[in-house]
Amino acid sequence: METEVARYLFIGEFDPSLMGLFSSRGEVIWVSSVEEALNQTGNFSLVIIERKDFSPELSRDLSIYYPKTPIIVNGDGDMGEPPPSVRFVPFHRLLTGQISREEKLARTELRVEELRRVHSDAKKMLILLHDNPDPDSIASALGLRTILRRNKQTAVIGHLGENISRPENLAMIELLDIDMEKLNSEDTKGFDSIALVDVQPPYFGDSIPEVDSTIDHHPSVGTYNVRFVEIMTQEGATSTIITEYLRSVQVEISERLATALVYGIKTDTVSLNRDANADDVEAFTFLYPLANLGFLRRIERAEMPSDEIKCFGKALANHWVNDGMFFCWVGKVDREYLLPKMADFGIQAKGVEWSVAFGIVGGSHLVISIRNVGYVKSAGRLVREMFGEMGSAGGHRSAAKAVIPLRNVKKAIKSTSEKRIINWVTEQFLSTAITAAENG
Ligand SMILES: [Mn+2]
Structure with a gap:
């Protein structure tokens, strides 16, 4: 088959730079009048008309001469409805959109340089995650290591707290061959600098040394001093911030890293449904073609042990609903991931x-895991108000959790019997939800 060279017909006074853009893709013919336009020979891939030269009559004439050629007019909605096969496109807005995107990337690049300087002197650094590393935090740590041009010898990814239990997270770590170290607070003293991702210093209290940088999308709680801080609460995932960082400095994103970041964004936003904004969608769309979709599928259908499925089923069967609130008591469990799942x-x-x-x-x-439908009071704020004094509590608009030491529960309700705890938590939510509803 013969491949045809693209031919573009421009009618009217255009900025020469616009034609410059098209001449790299094919032949450009530029005419200033309609008569000239109708005197051309051969066919065109596209006709482009300046708004003041456009009229419905002209498009009708052109469609007779060039019946298979689409027409684009530099114009917008205030020119009325376009005739068939004509599109109104405001060129200036297209260019401004592109320029503001480049401006944003350039600005981000300056931030990344700042971040790199903060860690540049460290021989061995620590990228520390919260105690229950989730895909977003793990992916962000991998991405940060790439941004800082480090490897597993010069930047250890670590976490305090328990072994990772959620089957999907274990599958992610195994399939993507992610090296993570379980540390105690003494270990954290052995590094030249510390970077936090998906978490902020107050979370750790006094258990770790001074932190050098923090990148997170959770709301700030308390004040703290770090040399570099990036908190973007509008983003659905820290992986989104990290992806933008990676793109701004134009480093190559490996298949493994892309897969991790896609999964990070996907889980934190429940497949772009929860607390996701345009940046999350943009980052996701950019990463998706780079990711290993086979791995992604295998991570997502990771196996759950049979005794946990039984526990899940039993707890769900005993749920109760009060005033539009769904409650589910899971009893004693070893692995926390069952709670958010429920x-x-x-x-x-x-x-x-x-x-x-x-x-x-x-x-x-x-441990209390909370979800809401998204248009009611913020779940993160609600749990902080209710349980912030007793333990760690926080989260986003529609997802949050509280972790309260049993000794603090005992102080508050003079008991740790199942029945008392169930009643107490239920009452807390029912009374606070009522005030939340009253306040709109
Ligand atoms: Mn996150």
């Missing part, structure tokens, strides 16, 4: 605006 499930119940799953994790902490 809370996610509960929010799908009919007529429900809030979903609360709670239980005792590791025999020592009451």
